Amino acid sequence: MEWETSYYTQQSDRGAMGETRQNAVWQDYVLDEQVGFIMRRASQRHLGIFASRIPELTPTQFAALAKLCELGAASQNELGRRTAMDAATIKGVIDRLRRRGLVTTVKDANDQRRLFVKATAEGEELYASCVEPARMISDETLAPLSEKERLMFLQLLSKLQ
Amino acid sequence: MEWETSYYTQQSDRGAMGETRQNAVWQDYVLDEQVGFIMRRASQRHLGIFASRIPELTPTQFAALAKLCELGAASQNELGRRTAMDAATIKGVIDRLRRRGLVTTVKDANDQRRLFVKATAEGEELYASCVEPARMISDETLAPLSEKERLMFLQLLSKLQ
DNA sequence: CAAAATCTATTTGTATACTAATGAATTTTG
DNA sequence: CAAAATTCATTAGTATACAAATAGATTTTG
Numbered sequence: 001m002e003w004e005t006s007y008y009t010q011q012s013d014r015g016a017m018g019e020t021r022q023n024a025v026w027q028d029y030v031l032d033e034q035v036g037f038i039m040r041r042a043s044q045r046h047l048g049i050f051a052s053r054i055p056e057l058t059p060t061q062f063a064a065l066a067k068l069c070e071l072g073a074a075s076q077n078e079l080g081r082r083t084a085m086d087a088a089t090i091k092g093v094i095d096r097l098r099r100r101g102l103v104t105t106v107k108d109a110n111d112q113r114r115l116f117v118k119a120t121a122e123g124e125e126l127y128a129s130c131v132e133p134a135r136m137i138s139d140e141t142l143a144p145l146s147e148k149e150r151l152m153f154l155q156l157l158s159k160l161q
Numbered sequence: 162m163e164w165e166t167s168y169y170t171q172q173s174d175r176g177a178m179g180e181t182r183q184n185a186v187w188q189d190y191v192l193d194e195q196v197g198f199i200m201r202r203a204s205q206r207h208l209g210i211f212a213s214r215i216p217e218l219t220p221t222q223f224a225a226l227a228k229l230c231e232l233g234a235a236s237q238n239e240l241g242r243r244t245a246m247d248a249a250t251i252k253g254v255i256d257r258l259r260r261r262g263l264v265t266t267v268k269d270a271n272d273q274r275r276l277f278v279k280a281t282a283e284g285e286e287l288y289a290s291c292v293e294p295a296r297m298i299s300d301e302t303l304a305p306l307s308e309k310e311r312l313m314f315l316q317l318l319s320k321l322q
Numbered sequence: 323c324a325a326a327a328t329c330t331a332t333t334t335g336t337a338t339a340c341t342a343a344t345g346a347a348t349t350t351t352g
Numbered sequence: 353c354a355a356a357a358t359t360c361a362t363t364a365g366t367a368t369a370c371a372a373a374t375a376g377a378t379t380t381t382g
Contacts, residue, residue: 030231031224031227031228031231034295035303035315036208036299037245038315038318038322039207039318042200042321046321047197047370051370058337060337063198066192075360076360077360084202086339086341088361089340092339096336111347111359112360113346114359115360115361134190138197141321142321144320145317145320145321149317149320153314154199156313157318158199159306161199161202205339219366219368221369236330236331247369247370249333249369252333253368254368272330272377274329274330274378275377
């Protein structure tokens with residue numbers, strides 16, 4: 001027995017006039033059409049594509065490693081800023097990358113507050129081997145769009161950062 | 162002392178020819194330009210807007226409650242499917258909503274596997290009071306775009322779900 | 323009808339994310 | 353220069369997310 005349709009309709013007679021008027025407020029608010037909801041679903045799809053192409057790293061781990069290879073090195077907090085992760089988040093990411101030998105950390109001699117983070121040779125190799133898959137991930141994520149649409153989409157999305 | 166610039170450049174002479182060739186692979190891969198990275202940042206901005214407008218609920222809790230009010234009622238798993246949450250995730254969300262008295266759950270008499278979920282009066286009231294703020298959230302999220310751009314963006318984003 | 327397959331909910335484990343609080347180090351400022 | 357403010361890293365707590373395993377209920381199928 002299927003259960004696809006709902007037991008009650010949106011304008012069900014659940015009671016008094018007050019509720020009926022409340023329902024009127026909902027009428028043209030449809031969750032599935034809201035930008036946040038659609039963006040969450042698009043993100044989920046992208047994350048699935050990512051996991052299938054680069055199973056060795058999560059997107060955040062890849063981002064941290066990529067930025068580290070771009071920069072050469074950075075303090076933990078700065079790396080977090082450059083990859084849009086707060087201090088608590090980047091700490092966990094770096095901890096896990098270090099545990100796997102992909103990065104090393106040392107106290108910065110010039111500033112005792114800072115933790116100096118650097119990719120290891122192994123980390124750089126892994127990153128290098130992930131760049132091509134990463135390109136495919138971006139491609140596959142945008143695959144439903146034409147070339148023109150992709151440019152337009154990226155332009156618009158960039159404005160919403 | 163500022164530390165904004167990196168210690169090493171991207172094409173640093175870190176060693177042999179092999180690595181130099183590896184660097185060539187990175188050259189036109191820039192993390193900040195990838196759709197996944199930009200989408201993550203856009204999501205973060207949206208989540209910040211959401212939290213400022215509806216501090217009482219997380220986006221996922223709101224989604225579950227909204228869909229529940231749309232549907233009238235649903236089994237826990239079906240609600241998860243309709244809000245793009247897997248079984249484990251929707252369970253946690255419903256647990257927290259129930260703990261706050263916003264939804265009730267009962268074993269479905271017709272199907273002993275199913276957990277029947279329904280919004281309470283309090284849950285429906287909270288949802289009704291959140292719809293206007295929710296509209297503003299969608300508006301504010303898309304605020305950097307013109308009216309035309311918004312339509313275009315939503316159209317394109319929808320294709321990436 | 324009985325076995326196989328599917329569905330539902332739960333649990334465990336891992337990994338983001340963010341808030342808030344803390345303490346140590348450094349920079350700014352009066 | 354000393355106090356105030358800021359920065360950095362860590363910790364604790366809460367809330368998604370998803371994978372994988374499990375157990376019970378229901379449906380499908382041979």
